[in-house]
Amino acid sequence: MEVKVINTKKEEVGTVTLNDKVFNAPLHKHAIWLTVNWQLAKRRAGTASTKTRGEVRGGGRKPWPQKHTGRARQGSIRAPQWVGGGIVHGPKPKDWSFKLNKKVRRLALKSALSQRLREGNLIVVEDFEFPEIKTKLAKQVLKDLGLENEKVLIVVPDKYDEKMEKIWLSFRNLPKVKVLPVEGLNVYDVVCYPKIVVFKSVLPKIEERLAK
Numbered sequence: 612m613e614v615k616v617i618n619t620k621k622e623e624v625g626t627v628t629l630n631d632k633v634f635n636a637p638l639h640k641h642a643i644w645l646t647v648n649w650q651l652a653k654r655r656a657g658t659a660s661t662k663t664r665g666e667v668r669g670g671g672r673k674p675w676p677q678k679h680t681g682r683a684r685q686g687s688i689r690a691p692q693w694v695g696g697g698i699v700h701g702p703k704p705k706d707w708s709f710k711l712n713k714k715v716r717r718l719a720l721k722s723a724l725s726q727r728l729r730e731g732n733l734i735v736v737e738d739f740e741f742p743e744i745k746t747k748l749a750k751q752v753l754k755d756l757g758l759e760n761e762k763v764l765i766v767v768p769d770k771y772d773e774k775m776e777k778i779w780l781s782f783r784n785l786p787k788v789k790v791l792p793v794e795g796l797n798v799y800d801v802v803c804y805p806k807i808v809v810f811k812s813v814l815p816k817i818e819e820r821l822a823k
Contacts, residue, residue, distance in 0.1 A: 614728070616811055618737045619752045627735060627811060630818045634728050636721040646719035646798040649711040661701030664689050670696070716798070721821050723801040733807045735814065740774040741781055749781040753788070756808070762787045764804035766796055768812050793817060 612635055616625045629635075664670070670689030677684050691699045727733040734756065741748050753759045765782060767775045769792050779790045791800060793813040801807065809817075 614735055616735045616737055617756075619739050620755050621757065624737050627814060629728075629814065630822050633721050633818050633821045634725050634733075636718070636725040638726050639718055639722040642715050642719040643723055643798055643802065645711060646716050647802060649709065649716070650797060650799045652707045652709060655707040657705045657707050659702040660704055661698040663699075663701070664691060664697030667695070667697045717821050717823065719798045720796070720801070723798050724807075724817075724821075727801060727807050732805055733809060735809050735811055738768075738810050738812050739778075741777045744777050744780045746781055746784045749778075749785060749788070753785070758806055758808070760787075761806045762804045763789075763806045763808060764800050765790045765808045765810075766793055766813055766817075767791070767810050768793060768816075 612629045612631055613626045614629055614634075615623050616627050618624050664687065667689040670687040670693075674685050674688050675682060685693075687693075687696075689696045691697055724733065736756075739752075750759065753761075753763065765778075765788065767778060767790055769775050771792075775792075782788045782790050789800065789804065793816045796817065
């Protein structure tokens with residue numbers, strides 16, 4: 612499959628041949644759904660915690676005698692029905708993550724990328740760089756590409772490379788834009804960002820990772 616390559620002025624500067632196994636995969640909604648759930652489950656801290664009546668401080672003495680007071684019998688002021696008492700069946704620290712096979716994760720990413728390409732929302736750009744860290748330059752690139760009002764995911768070779776760092780820092784202040792190194796490309800971000808801008812040099816790395 613051949614796809615056109617454009618520069619930051621939205622001018623066509625060539626074409627690139629993409630691997631059909633990666634960028635022309637059928638849509639697998641269930642694999643995408645599983646992978647997104649897997650990613651979100653891994654992100655959950657699972658640190659929510661409440662105290663039971665045995666963990667709440669105080670309440671060791673019976674508040675009043677069992678009989679002959681005219682009031683309902685009570686064993687502790689830290690019982691669940693009391694203000695300041697323990698919590699019944701409250702959350703405790705928990706690990707929400709679960710195992711998902713690499714084959715399913717690869718299938719989901721191929722499927723999501725292929726769908727974005729079919730929609731015309733995966734844009735391949737010739738590698739570029741900024742002379743300095745400046746948000747104004749980043750906004751101009753998006754405007755020239757017709758993406759100034761869109762949620763955009765930009766996939767770069769390496770965020771920590773000196774040249775790429777300038778790009779990352781320039782786009783960082785734009786609320787609808789996320790810059791991602793190719794190693795971090797994932798299904799959740801592909802699903803969340805309707806427009807994807809991919810540097811031409813990262814395509815071989817994506818194909819190497821997914822064409823297994």
